[in-house]
Amino acid sequence: MPTKRELLIEAAARVLAEEGPGAVTARRMGAEIGASTMAVYTHVGSMDELLTAVHTEGFARFHRRLAAVRPSDDPAEELHALGLAYRRFARAEPHLYQAMFGRTLADAALTPEQAEQALSTFLILRDAVARAVDAGLLAGDPQDVATQIWATVHGFVSLELAGLLVDDRPARAYDALLGTLVRGLGPPP
């Protein structure tokens, strides 16, 4: 049986994903779990802490999605599958993705828990990159290479979610971008 805190976080993540950040209010969250507004303050602390918890929950879902990509013998195929899973998650839960990646550092730094969550998700990518480097597909320090891949992939889906991508065939453009990455990160000929 989930605690009321867990119910609140789950409800907040769901309402955020379905109706956007404007719908996530303390009164609404209380009503969602059949309690009063005070539930947020008794069980979570504040709306800010609730949104922080949703951030963490978002990364947990993201982690599960990426971890579900089963390792392949072909590192190129595995990286491609990871890239597709990444974009699929962002398009499936745009508000959650926005809550996870859209914060500005100038506002508030990440909590240690958030940083650890983000790092553990990043490690999925880094390990796959390390295998690709071992196989000779990519070259360089896996950490640096994975950072570049993450930035690139995030940039594309972020522009896409913001409606700033002019391309009318985003899936094809995304594949082209992944191809560019592998070319640019490959060993020198």
Added chain:
Amino acid sequence: MPTKRELLIEAAARVLAEEGPGAVTARRMGAEIGASTMAVYTHVGSMDELLTAVHTEGFARFHRRLAAVRPSDDPAEELHALGLAYRRFARAEPHLYQAMFGRTLADAALTPEQAEQALSTFLILRDAVARAVDAGLLAGDPQDVATQIWATVHGFVSLELAGLLVDDRPARAYDALLGTLVRGLGPPP
């Protein structure tokens, strides 16, 4: 002499840049220009329209920054300078950058004016890419290539602003990413 509408937009952009989105309120904006709250509604229409106008103003500033990068005889150097100007703008005005690129398409589509603004800024990059393709530095359709570059560059600075970049030398990592891009987008050997 600027109109009160222009004063409001300028004040909103400034307060947004200096104090973040939470400080941009109707009462504050009225006080900023020495008028009452009603000024926002008389001269702009609503807070939402004001933020839309700030979005447009942000792209105008962005455009000026990128357009100030003077064309070089060396397309590689020009692209590199554009990339540095891009990151410099984002780091100088993170809240403005966030307001420009952080909206989720699911919330509200861009107005035609916003789309045109964004496109005209994109054209600066596309033209530079076209020159690089002519010079044999890059290969492919300039529009597609420029889209890939934009996505990549945006992804990096976006992660950086969100505090999710683990690298402790972001400037070096950014240069490495730009290098990867040029390699990946260059003509086949």
Added chain:
DNA sequence: GAGGTGTGTATAACGCTGTTGTGTACGGTC
């Protein structure tokens, strides 16, 4: 079992927000 203690809850209130309505002053037009 009786009485104190502490936690969870609901209700109400405070100050803030965006927005709207009301009344008033001002400047141009017939």
Added chain:
DNA sequence: GACCGTACACAACAGCGTTATACACACCTC
């Protein structure tokens, strides 16, 4: 001089996050 439309300040409304208050209930000690 009378009229009209615009801009303005002030007040009010609903909703927000948050806090204070009062009540209910489980538990623990005597």
